[in-house]
Amino acid sequence: MSKITCNFDSGRIGIIDESDWSNIRLEILPDIEGSDEFMGFNFAATGARGKECNFTLEHAGNTRWAGGWKNYRIAASYDRRDWFRIPTTFDGSALKWSHTPEQDRVSYAYHAPYCELERFALVERCAASPVARVESLARTLEGRSVNLVTVGEPGTGKKAIWVLARQHPGESQSEFTAEGLLDRLIDPADPLSRSLLKKAVFYVVPNMNPDGSFRGYHRYNAGGIDLNRSWSDTTPEKSPETWYVRERMRQTGVDFCYDIHGDENNHYPWPVRPVGVPSWSRKQADLLGRFEEALKIASPNYQPDLPKPNYDHTPGTDPLAMAISWTAETFGCPSFIIEIPFLDDVFDPDERFGWTPRRSRLFGAASLEALAAVMDAL
Ligand SMILES: [Zn+2]
Structure with missing residues (x-):
């Protein structure tokens, strides 16, 4: 049986x-x-x-x-x-x-899953909002939609903020984080979101890898591609997920980009900053530093300063293959990864529930406060 x-x-x-x-x-x-x-x-x-x-x-x-x-x-x-x-x-x-x-x-x-029905519910919630538009940017190898949620009205002088999540499908907490961010952005009663939308348009892809997510994969798309190593040599046939997002980024421009991931080894959210970006400037580094300082206040479990693995790119591989490096080089913008933990929060452990989807959602919502701190300087 x-x-x-x-x-x-x-x-x-x-x-x-x-x-x-x-x-x-x-x-x-x-x-x-x-x-x-x-x-x-x-x-x-x-x-x-x-x-x-x-x-x-x-x-x-x-x-x-x-x-x-x-x-x-x-x-x-x-x-x-x-x-x-x-x-x-x-x-x-x-x-x-x-x-x-x-x-x-x-x-x-391994971690609370984020399933297709939840994905549809989030996208439909956004589609019902007067401040958001939803479109299917790409059809995956298995025929699923890579959805782009655009929040805010394009206008002169407005910044383009891009948020990506779940390139690595096993990292379901990244999609909960994107959900928290989107729900706050479309909340008509939230004064911070209203003020951000006067200055910026948000382009959010809450799930970059719906095939891998459905299959229960940890890392790859249905064709065996690690999407976050595909940005400099993507094709519509191998990795339509990154190809079509890249095309849309070229249309909108990118003034700030963060890419949300999950991390297996650390007990707190932390950043991966771009490495090997030829044109990386002092201005990009300063803006990222200011964002991170503000993020520490908005979500005190964010720990950019604790020791962590060295994420220099592997010798012999293209440093621009990652989304953050490709966007930083192509658009000259601040760009980085936020790693959300699988393990419990070391500063505020929860014996019964550990790191929860709610913690991820709250982190996503709090990241908007950090963005507000740098918006005028972008
Ligand atoms: Zn990842």
């Missing part, structure tokens, strides 16, 4: 042995055979109410971000809305947890 399933929107897991609830053996599947760039999983277990279940994710130590399994707590839910946390152990190879479900059906995931 089948106990484990992942055959649904954003589901993904490999089943090794599901015969015994006391020893369910699973594995995380790479997006592409042989790649180490995997980490995410999302599956449901049915029929274990009241049974003590032991789950093992074998070979979890082979993932590229295996450091992120230290102190990691898995997300679990009975209704796919309220995601609580369960402690895990990691021995360098296998990730394990035990759980006695209170109900017959329980879901387990």
Whole structure:
């Protein structure tokens, strides 16, 4: 009898042995055979109410971000809305947890998923707003829409602010962050948003990679392309997601760009700044610095100054292949990545829920306050 399933929107897991609830053996599947760039999983277990279940994710130590399994707590839910946390152990190879479900059906995931129905609801909420327009910029390899939400009326002297999220589909928190930002922008009662929209037009792509998101991929699009390494050599055939966004950026110009991602190893939001951009100027660096100072005040869990991995680009690869570097070079604008954590907030941990979608939404909304601090200087 089948106990484990992942055959649904954003589901993904490999089943090794599901015969015994006391020893369910699973594995995380790479997006592409042989790649180490995997980490995410999302599956449901049915029929274990009241049974003590032991789950093992074998070979979890082979993932590229295996450091992120230290102190990691898995997300679990009975209704796919309220995601609580369960402690895990990691021995360098296998990730394990035990759980006695209170109900017959329980879901387990690396992080709370953000599914297609939520995506449609967000886009339709924006489409209903008098200040926003929604369009389908690109058709993906599997026929999905890459939606662009434009908030504000174009006008003389207005700045073009671009916000991208979820180029890496496993990083669902980035889409929750974009949702928080969009909901604040279209809120007619929010004075900060009203004032921003007098000065700027926002171009927001809340999900750059709907195929990878649906497939439960962590890193790639349906054709095996890492979109955030495709910006300097994208084609409409291989990566329509980046190709058509790039084309639209050329029409609107870009005065500021941030690209929202998720980070497996750190316990707080932090930045990746562009490297290897030939024309990177003092002005771009200063504006980015001012934005980051304001962001620390708007969302004090933002930690640009703590030690973090060196993100110099890999030797032999094109530094402009990332969205932030390509936009910084092409438009001379400040551009950077915000990394939202999978792990709990180290400054304000939440034993029951860990890092939640709500924390991501609040961060996205707060980033508008930081933008307001630099808008006139852009
Ligand atoms: Zn990413």
